[in-house]
Amino acid sequence: MMFEAAKKVGVNDRDKLRRLPMEQQQSLQMQAGTQISLMTEDVVIVDTHAFISTPAGFYPGLPEYVLKTIRPSNFVSVTAMPEEIYNRRMNDPTRRRDIISISAIKREMDVQNAMLSTCSVLSGSPLKSVMNGEGKVQEAAQSVIDAIGL
Numbered sequence: 130m131m132f133e134a135a136k137k138v139g140v141n142d143r144d145k146l147r148r149l150p151m152e153q154q155q156s157l158q159m160q161a162g163t164q165i166s167l168m169t170e171d172v173v174i175v176d177t178h179a180f181i182s183t184p185a186g187f188y189p190g191l192p193e194y195v196l197k198t199i200r201p202s203n204f205v206s207v208t209a210m211p212e213e214i215y216n217r218r219m220n221d222p223t224r225r226r227d228i229i230s231i232s233a234i235k236r237e238m239d240v241q242n243a244m245l246s247t248c249s250v251l252s253g254s255p256l257k258s259v260m261n262g263e264g265k266v267q268e269a270a271q272s273v274i275d276a277i278g279l
Contacts, residue, residue: 130161144225147181147188154181154188162198172279175199179206179244180237182227187240189247196252203277204256206245211235213263 132143134157140146146154165175178190191201209217211234218226229237242258249256257276261269 130164131157134160142225147183151183151185151188154183155192158190158192158195159198162195165199172277174277175201179241179248182237187244189244191244191248193251196248201248201252201254203254204245204249204252205273205276206241206256206258207261207269207273208238208241208258209261209263211238214238 132140132146135143135146135149138153140149146157149157165173180187180190182188191199208214211231214234215229215231218224218229245256248254257272259269259272259276
């Protein structure tokens with residue numbers, strides 16, 4: 130949703146989203162949060178990032194004002210081993226990713242855990258971590274379904 134809103138203001142590459150001025154990122158987050166809050170389906174799965182790596186530092190993917198707007202019932206963190214994440218990023222021709230080391234990925238994973246733990250505390254919603262090992266997407270998907278009680 131954020132990328133679709135960003136396209137309307139001339140952003141045509143999803144990897145450029147994190148380089149937008151912070152105020153513009155916040156506005157896009159709020160637009161997406163408002164759209165999500167208006168959904169009437171019984172189950173809405175929001176696929177987002179726990180944080181955005183910006184020139185100013187790590188910015189929360191779900192800041193408090195968005196949490197209050199969407200009122201999540203569950204958080205599921207889908208992750209993998211740092212080496213797998215590194216290989217996936219380096220071998221993804223569809224994205225323009227920054228070159229990053231495995232130790233930096235480990236630091237990002239720590240930031241992700243801190244951000245999601247905070248979201249869980251602020252919203253009073255449970256947090257489950259799901260491993261998405263190489264070639265194990267079906268198992269990961271089943272774990273997500275189990276975590277949200279479907």
